[in-house]
Every structure is written in C-alpha cells, then in structure tokens.
Amino acid sequence: MTMDMLAKSDLRPVRRRRGPAVGPGARLTLLSAASIAFALGLWFALAASGLLPKMLLPSPWDVAQALVKNIGVPFAGATLQQHLLASLGRFSAGFALAVAVGVPVGLMMGWFAPFRHAFAPFFETFRFIAPLAWVPFAALWFGTGIGGPILIVFSGAFAACVINTYRGARMTDERLIEACRTLGAGNWRLIVDVLLPSALPSIMAGIRVAAALGWQSLIGAELIVASSGVGYLIVQGQGSVETPIVMAGMATIGFVGLLIDLGLRQIDARIGRGWRAGA
Amino acid sequence: MSGIAFTDVTRAFERKGGAFQALEPVTLHVPDGEFVAIVGPSGCGKTTLLRLAAGLDHPTTGSVMVGGRAVTGPGPDRAVVFQQFALLPWKTVRQNIGFGLKCRGMSDAEARPLVERYLATMRLEGHGDSYPHQLSGGMQQRVAIARSFILEPEVLLMDEPFGALDAQTRIEMQEELIRLTAGQRRTVLFITHSVEEATYLADRVVVMAGRPGSVREIVDVASLRKAERWAERPVEEVMELDSFIRIRTRLWRLLRSAGAHRDDAATHTLPIAS
Ligand SMILES: Nc1ncnc2c1ncn2[C@@H]1O[C@H](COP(=O)(O)OP(=O)(O)OP(=O)(O)O)[C@@H](O)[C@H]1O
Ligand SMILES: [Mg+2]
Numbered sequence: 001m002t003m004d005m006l007a008k009s010d011l012r013p014v015r016r017r018r019g020p021a022v023g024p025g026a027r028l029t030l031l032s033a034a035s036i037a038f039a040l041g042l043w044f045a046l047a048a049s050g051l052l053p054k055m056l057l058p059s060p061w062d063v064a065q066a067l068v069k070n071i072g073v074p075f076a077g078a079t080l081q082q083h084l085l086a087s088l089g090r091f092s093a094g095f096a097l098a099v100a101v102g103v104p105v106g107l108m109m110g111w112f113a114p115f116r117h118a119f120a121p122f123f124e125t126f127r128f129i130a131p132l133a134w135v136p137f138a139a140l141w142f143g144t145g146i147g148g149p150i151l152i153v154f155s156g157a158f159a160a161c162v163i164n165t166y167r168g169a170r171m172t173d174e175r176l177i178e179a180c181r182t183l184g185a186g187n188w189r190l191i192v193d194v195l196l197p198s199a200l201p202s203i204m205a206g207i208r209v210a211a212a213l214g215w216q217s218l219i220g221a222e223l224i225v226a227s228s229g230v231g232y233l234i235v236q237g238q239g240s241v242e243t244p245i246v247m248a249g250m251a252t253i254g255f256v257g258l259l260i261d262l263g264l265r266q267i268d269a270r271i272g273r274g275w276r277a278g279a
Numbered sequence: 280m281s282g283i284a285f286t287d288v289t290r291a292f293e294r295k296g297g298a299f300q301a302l303e304p305v306t307l308h309v310p311d312g313e314f315v316a317i318v319g320p321s322g323c324g325k326t327t328l329l330r331l332a333a334g335l336d337h338p339t340t341g342s343v344m345v346g347g348r349a350v351t352g353p354g355p356d357r358a359v360v361f362q363q364f365a366l367l368p369w370k371t372v373r374q375n376i377g378f379g380l381k382c383r384g385m386s387d388a389e390a391r392p393l394v395e396r397y398l399a400t401m402r403l404e405g406h407g408d409s410y411p412h413q414l415s416g417g418m419q420q421r422v423a424i425a426r427s428f429i430l431e432p433e434v435l436l437m438d439e440p441f442g443a444l445d446a447q448t449r450i451e452m453q454e455e456l457i458r459l460t461a462g463q464r465r466t467v468l469f470i471t472h473s474v475e476e477a478t479y480l481a482d483r484v485v486v487m488a489g490r491p492g493s494v495r496e497i498v499d500v501a502s503l504r505k506a507e508r509w510a511e512r513p514v515e516e517v518m519e520l521d522s523f524i525r526i527r528t529r530l531w532r533l534l535r536s537a538g539a540h541r542d543d544a545a546t547h548t549l550p551i552a553s
Contacts, residue, residue, distance in 0.1 A: 178335050179365035182353040183426065184382035193378070197369040275369045275410040 058244040063251060066244035075245055076236035078228050084252060087218060087229040090146065094153025095214045099207055102161025106206075107191050109162070110169025110199070123159055131156035131217035135224050149221050149229075156217030157210035164206020168199025197272070204268040211264055215257050230256075281346040281356065281433035281466045283309040283332050288341035289491075290327050301327050303491040304341065312464040313501075316471055316481035318530065320537055324492025325470045329436050332468060333359045345434055355383070358427035360437040364419045366411040372422050373398070373407040379430045397425040400459070417448035424452075428459060435460070435467045442472065450514045453479060457510050474530045479509070479517060484530060488537035495537050500526055 047059035070080040138148035222231025237245035291298040330336040482501035
C-alpha cells in the first residue's frame with residue numbers, strides 16, 4: 001500500500017525572493033493551469049485526429065456531454081447524482097468506522113507496548129492484502145446489503161489510520177510525557193491530553209491517505225457487487241460499450257476524490273489553529 | 280515530614296563499550312523545609328540527581344527516599360520544574376496551570392478559583408487564554424512554576440528553572456520564589472549555574488564535582504540569611520553585602536577546583552555532551 005509514501009505533511013519550504021509583482025505562488029498556480037490546459041488540448045487533438053477510433057478514445061466533448069446528460073437522464077437505473085450519492089453513503093460509513101476504530105487502536109499501540117506487540121503482526125500482514133481481495137467474503141457475509149461495501153472501504157482505510165496515528169504517538173516529546181507524569185497524569189490523561197494532540201498532524205495526514213484509499217477501494221468494490229454507484233455505472237457503461245459514460249464516471253471519481261481531500265485539508269488547517277505556532 | 284535523602288546513590292548509564300558512571304556514591308540529606316541549591320560543572324550529574332528524586336529515573340545502587348518513603352516513581356508530593364518549561368502547546372495558560380488539578384480529579388468549577396489565584400500571583404492576568412507559543416520565555420516559565428505550585432507539593436524539584444530568562448526577569452522570579460516558598464514550608468532542591476542565584480536563594484549550597492559526579496562541599500548560608508534578613512530585602516541590596524560577596528567568592532573557588540578536578544578526569548573518560 002502506498003500510505004507510507006503519501007503520508008507526509010503539506011509543509012513546503014517557503015521561498016521568499018524579492019522580484020516581480022507576480023509572486024512565486026501565483027506563478028505556480030499559473031503553471032498548474034497551463035499544464036491542465038495542455039493535457040486537455042492534447043486529448044482533444046488526439047481524439048480529433050482520428051488516429052484512434054472514437055470508441056477507444058472518446059473526446060473530452062463527448063465525455064462532458066455524457067456526463068451532463070446523465071445528470072438528467074438515468075443510466076443503469078439512476079442519474080449520476082443518485083449513483084454518486086450511493087457511493088458517498090457507503091464510503092462515509094466505512095471511512096468513519098475506519099477512523100473511529102483506527103485512531104484509538106493506533107494510540108493504544110503507541111502507548112502500551114504489549115498492545116503494540118499483540119497487534120503489529122496483523123497489520124504487517126493485512127496491509128498487503130488489497131481491499132478488493134475481500135470482495136468474495138464481503139458478498140458471502142453480507143450479500144448485497146450495505147455491510148459488504150462498508151467492509152471493503154474499511155479494509156482499505158483502516159491500516160492508514162492505525163499506522164499514522166501510531167507513528168505520530170510514538171514521536172511525542174518524551175519531556176512532555178515526563179512533565180505530565182510528575183503532575184499526576186495517568187495513562188488515560190496521557191493518551192488523551194498528550195499523545196493524541198501531539199500526534200494530530202500525523203493522524204490528519206493518515207486520515208487523508210485513508211480517505212483516498214477508501215474511496216478507491218469502494219469504486220473497485222462497486223465494479224463487482226453493487227447495483228448502483230459510480231463503480232456500477234462504469235461497469236454498465238462498459239457492458240453497453242458507452243465509453244463516454246465510462247470516462248464520465250472516471251472523471252466523477254477523480255473529481256469527487258479531490259473534493260474529499262480538499263475538505264479534509266480544510267479541517268486539518270482548522271484544527272489547532274490557535275496553538276500550532278506559525279504552521 | 281518531606282525531607283529528601285540520597286544514601287550511597289550511584290547511577291551508571293549503558294554506553295557502547297561499557298557502563299558510564301554518572302554518579303559515584305552520593306550521600307546527601309535535604310531536611311524537611313530546607314532550600315538546597317546545587318551548583319557544579321556541566322555534566323557532573325545534577326540533573327541525574329534531580330530525576331532520581333522525581334522518580335523519573337532509578338539509582339543503579341543506593342536508595343532515594345522522600346518523606347521517609349523510597350521513591351518508586353513520580354508522585355503528587357513532588358513537583359518538578361524543568362529547564363525547558365515542557366508546557367503543553369495545545370493547552371491554554373489556564374489549562375496548563377490547571378492540568379495537575381484535573382489529573383487529581385478536580386472539576387473545572389472547583390479548579391477555577393485556584394487557577395485564577397495563581398494567574399494573579401504569577402502576574403499572568405490577561406494571558407489566561409493564550410497558548411504557550413504566544414508568551415515570552417519568562418512568562419512560559421511562570422506558567423511552568425504556577426502549574427507546579429498550584430499542587431502545593433511538599434517537595435519542589437527545580438532544574439535550572441531561570442536559566443533561559445533575561446537578567447531582570449530572573450531577579451523578579453527569584454524574589455517571587457522566595458515569597459512563594461516563605462509562605463508554606465517547602466523542601467526545595469534547586470539546580471542552577473549561577474553562584475549568585477544559589478547564594479541568594481538557598482539555605483545550603485551543594486557544590487558538585489564531575490566525572491563521576493560527587494558532592495564536593497556543602498556551604499551553609501541559612502544562618503547569615505536569617506541574621507541579616509535577606510529574604511526581606513531586594514536582591515541588589517543583598518548582593519552588595521560583604522557576607523554575600525564572601526560566600527559567593529568561596530563558591531566560585533570551590534567550583535573552579537571542581538572544574539579542574541573534572542578536567543583531570545576528562546583525560547580518562549571521554550566527555551559526552553549532556
Ligand atoms: N540517559 C542517559 N544516558 C547516558 N548518559 C547519560 C544519560 N543522562 C545523563 N547522562 C550522562 O550523565 C552525566 C551527567 O548528566 P547530567 O544531565 O546529570 O549533568 P548535569 O550536571 O545536569 O549537566 P548540565 O549542567 O549541563 O545540565 C553526563 O555525562 C551525561 O552525558
Ligand atoms: Mg542538567
């Protein structure tokens with residue numbers, strides 16, 4: 001899994017240069033915009049050139065049309081919003097469960113050595129099992145109910161929550177722990193008032209990774225088990241060789257994933273605004 | 280009854296290539312209610328000694344007793360003020376000061392008047408809702424002292440608590456400490472690098488020598504302090520007294536020879552930055 005690579009903080013070196021009125025920030029934004037425009041242009045050109053049949057590479061225009069059309073006209077039994085809502089509902093349930101269980105487990109592993117040794121082997125093994133591998137059992141255990149997708153999202157998001165929380169907790173300043181112990185803090189106080197806030201940046205990074213992994217695994221799961229949802233939309237599009245609708249589904253996944261991450265970033269920036277000096 | 284008794288205490292740290300002896304047998308008794316300052320060259324084991332009394336570390340051999348009981352871990356009878364403040368960055372000044380009370384199961388409503396009183400005593404009014412990073416070093420140190428004092432511990436363990444302060448704040452804090460400790464009888468173990476500070480504050484000054492750490496000499500100040508009423512006079516006035524200067528000079532001499540002693544030893548043992 002890629003959570004190790006992804007779970008780094010958003011801190012970038014701040015470069016301050018005297019120079020033109022357009023600051024480095026604005027220039028970089030401009031670069032991003034130009035890059036997107038270029039990619040879209042390339043896609044347009046490639047689709048228009050006729051090198052590839054329309055079915056293999058629909059043009060951006062076709063995709064946009066399919067997307068807009070699906071907002072009004074149901075495809076595979078539901079409109080785009082309905083598919084999206086179904087996906088989001090399953091995702092939220094599995095993701096919330098992963099955070100609610102993963103963060104406490106990570107904190108416990110960070111604080112109690114026996115707990116750490118008892119749980120670590122499972123994580124070391126389970127994190128290599130892709131969430132999709134759970135699909136057969138999800139189907140067997142839960143049938144077509146909500147339980148299956150929740151299990152799959154959970155299995156995708158859980159490890160990232162645990163591991164990042166655990167690492168953050170382990171990095172807590174030993175001097176703070178000692179100081180609080182001399183003030184009479186017991187295990188519970190130390191976990192809640194010292195480890196948790198100290199690990200918060202790492203926890204939030206982990207939660208963002210978990211959201212990305214959970215969202216990905218849900219769509220994957222819907223390719224197989226669901227009867228609605230964006231993943232299901234894609235499968236049905238494939239079945240009827242409607243490649244524009246497949247791509248519209250893909251675009252929706254990417255865009256909504258981005259929005260989820262942006263939302264979590266907002267939360268991250270708001271937490272501890274008062275005490276995180278400068279950051 | 281809250282004296283501190285170190286009896287034949289040694290502490291050896293595991294190092295590559297064998298154990299490192301940080302303290303050779305140290306025997307030191309701080310009677311109930313006495314203010315003892317420790318001075319000594321860097322790395323001579325002052326912090327190690329204080330951590331043993333705090334219960335944050337354990338002696339390799341020998342015994343550490345506080346109030347007649349063997350120290351097994353941190354306890355509510357002993358408060359520690361650390362050199363690096365060690366305030367919780369995510370808690371406000373009020374919450375930091377009230378933290379120990381909360382640990383004792385006191386409700387916010389019960390703790391509130393006490394916290395307010397210590398905010399006032401430490402001249403931190405108007406900063407109760409600030410976070411530590413918004414305070415100056417001197418203010419942070421006052422919060423650290425307040426959160427210890429509010430627990431009314433019988434024993435105060437302070438490790439260079441004023442080391443990071445500017446000269447003026449430092450003098451204010453020294454007077455404050457005299458005031459706070461004069462009210463209730465408290466046993467204090469106070470580590471400092473400043474000979475003046477030790478002389479001004481302590482009943483007795485322990486001069487340590489290093490490598491391995493040991494007690495070199497103990498200088499009595501209490502009788503003079505009482506006779507000349509130092510506690511009731513401003514620092515600058517006390518510092519001009521002949522008696523003060525005599526003690527200070529004597530401590531300097533002792534420290535110098537303690538340092539020389541250490542340098543001799545340093546040729547045998549590789550000094551590692553503490
Ligand atoms: N945890 C540890 N592991 C190994 N060696 C240690 C440890 N703690 C202290 N020492 C060593 O023990 C010796 C005494 O350290 P200590 O911190 O007590 O010195 P100190 O007198 O407080 O010095 P300073 O005035 O610089 O604070 C030093 O040589 C230090 O390197
Ligand atoms: Mg020290």
